[in-house]
Amino acid sequence: MGNVITHGAATASVVPSLPMARYSVYNRHATLSSAVAAMHPMAYLYALQETDLAIDSLRQQIAQIDAQLGETEELIQLKTQVEATRKRIQQLHSQQRDLELETLSLQDKIKGVENKLYGGEITNPKELQGLLEDLQALKKQLSLLEDRLLTLMIEGDEQEKALRKQEERLSQVLTAWQEEQEKLKAERGQLEEQLRLLEAQRDAQVAQVAPPFLSLYEGLRARRQGRAVAKVERGLCGGCHIALPVSLVQRARTGSSPVQCSSCERILYVP
Template identity: 30%
Template sequence: MTTVRQMFALQELDIILDRVQNDHRKAEHELNNGETIGNLEAQLERDSERLLETELKQRATKLEAESQKERSETLNSQLYGGEVTNPRDLESLEHEHSNVLKLVEEHEAALTEITQKIEDAQTKKNELESKLGEARAEWEVRQAQLQASLKELRVEREGFEGQRTKLTEVLDPVSLEHYEKLRKSKGGLAVARVQRGLCQGCRMSLPTHQQQRVRSGRQTVLCSSCGRMLFLS
């Protein structure tokens, strides 16, 4: 005959097994998702691309500034070389020269700004790279930890599963099925202890005659409120 004591023992095993399985799932999930590293790598890639674009812009601006400088020198020598004497030509030359000088100034200001941007981006990139290096080293340690704990959890699970099989072999199938159904429908608790006249599954007070039936231990008594099997330890 299956006793409620056996059911209670089975439930204790099942609770441990649930915990072991849950830990196993969590460890497996963490092992399969190196999120921090993935995020850092993606960020580093984006930042590197942006840096490269800024460097290209710097090169283009530099070239443009140089060509404007050359143009300004040519205009300068035309202005003061004495070859151009016509006042109207001189005036237009002067006008062009001042425009070109303005452009040179603008380009140089832009260059200073771009250079600062590149320096900042480079600093950020270096920081990110060192962070990534640290994260990779940490992840390696964590991975080893997780693998070791997965191994332990598997051994633990096998042990408890073995115990469970032994226990269920001596239980009658109808009681076992009842237990499984209750456990599924009652939030993992099929067997509830009775303490101070209360069902510990639903906290309802049990009628005296029900308590007596539980105490006698001759049959499985279900809580009249929640339907769980009652167990008096």
């Protein structure tokens, strides 16, 4: 019985640190352990199963958190949008600078033609007429350039406004996302901690089970959605709910070897 007491003590030291409300199986398990002196060999298997189910549930929760860690679709979209708007603004600025340079050079040209035209050095009417036509053409070109420049500046303003809105939205979403990620990471850490405790508890429980029983248990667990042991209540198998022969229930209650349900093959545990 020495090892049985050790098992009970180890369980008792582990279980109270776990959040009872969330994992009600611990409560039931604690109840089982407190009745340690009267425990049937199958009760150990049943207790082991409770631990394994809790471990399964924790691993599932950790996997769910892992799926939520990382950038969300919304965040990626907003970042892409901001990046695209910034790029567009850069393009507009660069086009604007080019047009401004073009405008300056055109204005210089116009000044040159005007100087020639009104300088008094050229008197030939034909030549003067030609210069006048050049001047008109250049001024028309300048006016077109100025229109293009204005269009660019208007779009630039609109893009700047859009960028400010997008950045504001991104910042809000980013803050909420970061908070959420921190919460998830903290929760994951707690779950990992609980998992480590349960795994230690499982090691202690496994040590109480005879190896052939354990391999039968593991095989059934793999085939029966994690539930290898079924409680017998009012003569019914807790796994498949079939009515069990009285003699089978009797053997399960008094025997020290596993007795399996004739229908679902689960190991029967009569509490």
